Amino acid sequence: MNTEASVAQDDQATGALAGIRVLELGTLIAGPYCGRLLGDMGADVIKIEAPDRPDPLRDWGQGGQKLFWRVHARNKRCVSLDLRTDAGREILLELARTADIVVESFRPGTLERWGIGYDVLSEINPRLILVRVSGYGQTGPYSARPGYASVAEGISGLRHLNGFPGEAPPRIALSLGDSLGGMFAFQGALAALYARERTGRGQVVDAALSEASLAIQESTVPDYQKAGHVRQASGTRLDRVAPSNIYKSKDGLWVIIAANQDTLWMRLAAAMGRPELGTDPRYADHNARGDRQDELDEMIAEWAGQYTADDLVAILNEHQVVNGPVNTVAEVMVDPQFNARGMFVDHDDPSLRPGDDGYDPEPVTGVGVIPKLSDTAGGVRFGGASRPGTHTDEVLEEVLGYDTETLVRLRDAGTIA
Known part of the structure; x- marks a missing residue:
């Protein structure tokens, strides 16, 4: 604080920078x-x-x-x-x-x-x-x-x-x-x-x-400087980060499902009723899933489309898979998490x-x-x-x-x- 002349603007000034x-x-x-x-x-x-x-x-x-x-x-x-x-x-x-x-x-x-x-x-x-x-x-x-x-x-x-x-x-x-x-x-x-x-x-x-x-922009500069890779637009997903995308539910709503770590992928496979996919060599690690990104998106989209958004979120939460809706501001304002946090x-x-x-x-x-x-x-x-x-x-x-x-x-x- 500039001690020569800074004063609090009122008696109720609060916060880490009060007096600045x-x-x-x-x-x-x-x-x-x-x-x-x-x-x-x-x-x-x-x-x-x-x-x-x-x-x-x-x-x-x-x-x-x-x-x-x-x-x-x-x-x-x-x-x-x-x-x-x-x-x-x-x-x-x-x-x-x-x-x-x-x-x-x-x-x-x-x-x-x-x-x-x-x-x-x-x-x-x-x-x-x-x-x-x-x-x-x-x-x-x-x-x-x-x-x-x-x-x-x-x-x-x-x-x-x-x-x-x-x-x-x-x-x-x-x-x-x-x-x-x-x-x-x-x-x-x-x-x-x-x-x-x-x-x-x-x-x-x-x-x-x-x-x-x-x-x-994360690693775009060293990716180009060392590997000559120019990152491109990738729509609703990140290239070779899989599975992590939006998927449409039975009632036409979009739900984000992000299971792009090995442990999360195993949980998603279990949630889909196909636990064997979690250890399948074709999908078991990050690079393997990146190679089959389109295949995984099609598989998950077909599964997700069988459920309403509420049911889909409930299943994913039960299996501790990272997920969430794509909300409008109207939905954000009634969301219990944001409201609980003031x-x-x-x-x-x-x-x-x-x-x-x-x-x-x-x-x-x-x-x-x-x-x-x-x-x-x-x-x-x-x-x-x-x-x-x-x-x-x-x-x-x-x-x-x-x-x-x-x-x-x-x-x-x-x-x-």
């Missing part, structure tokens, strides 16, 4: 997702938006409901501050003196053009950690390019691995590259906090969406009151906080504020000691909103 102050700059998903993860673990996250250009994520959602923002901006206090003005930059630097981490997701060079690069930030606060999230990183021939998740997934080779052989590589219906970039940025922020305990100094964390998408939590909007436009008495439900810590658990203290600048006065009064006269002057000048 974060300034979040930037918009949309990757950088703000890092900020969300820090806030989930108890950090006081102050999100700074331009008065005339708030985060576009505020308008994202389905059916006219702008709910993407509500769960992505949870645990963040929203401040409207124009960083393109001298006064706005001075306020940011004042806030940076009190902060532990700044998270930014602008195109590389933007902070430097505004005169608030890490050279300036670290001079006023040597303990400050700057987390930079971008498409390609802060250096290299592509660094100045704008970067989105879809392109990061493509250039990293991740998109090539998705879909079915010979077909156009689809994307998952999520901004996966953004989420991966945000998660690696969060990991870097935690590592830098730990290093600061030893060195007493902050540093720059440089997280790229393209590199995050590359980093999760994975659905309410997100109240602190900026709206009865009578306000957009007020909804029913709270928004979102996904809970993971991982779960036994002693310093994080949580959702409040959902994202629907109104930009909800906490501007609160933050500037509490953190910087501004009085009403100063706030009025800054608001009249358009520096804050």
Whole structure:
């Protein structure tokens, strides 16, 4: 914690990062997702938006409901501050003196053009950690390019691995590259906090969406470097990892069955009423099953199709075979395991009151906080504020000691909103 000025945002601040102050700059998903993860673990996250250009994520959602923002901006206090003005930059630097981490997701060079690069930030606060999230990183021939998740997934080779052989590589219906970039940025922020305990100094964390998408690709690089093997899309299964696929039940539902270890294969063979297959040399080890992957899939599909999904899952569980349904979000939300673990939590909007436009008495439900810590658990203290600048006065009064006269002057000048 930056002991010079960091304070808990309220008396109920909890979590492993309680007392850590974060300034979040930037918009949309990757950088703000890092900020969300820090806030989930108890950090006081102050999100700074331009008065005339708030985060576009505020308008994202389905059916006219702008709910993407509500769960992505949870645990963040929203401040409207124009960083393109001298006064706005001075306020940011004042806030940076009190902060532990700044998270930014602008195109590389933007902070430097505004005169608030890490050279300036670290001079006023040597303990400050700057987390930079971008498409390609802060250096290299592509660094100045704008970067989105879809392109990061493509250039990293991740998109090539998705879909079915010979077909156009689809994307998952999520901004996966953004989420991966945000998660690696969060990991870097935690590592830098730990290093600061030893060195007493902050540093720059440089997280790229393209590199995050590359980093999760298991052994694809050494497979190519040593064996010349280019992993291809493999549809609903992994090539030569067998049996592990989805199989349709009698009632038309898909069930995942994963028995690609020797012991699991023997259990599945017993569940199918054919225990002799478990020790049959044609299927007894990993390579043998990989050689006969299509044959195994046909065999298991024929067996699975005799049972309803519920009966199939019951048989597999009885024999301790790894299995599970392919759920929609509607099914996920009633799943007893997720509910027993508290994975659905309410997100109240602190900026709206009865009578306000957009007020909804029913709270928004979102996904809970993971991982779960036994002693310093994080949580959702409040959902994202629907109104930009909800906490501007609160933050500037509490953190910087501004009085009403100063706030009025800054608001009249358009520096804050």
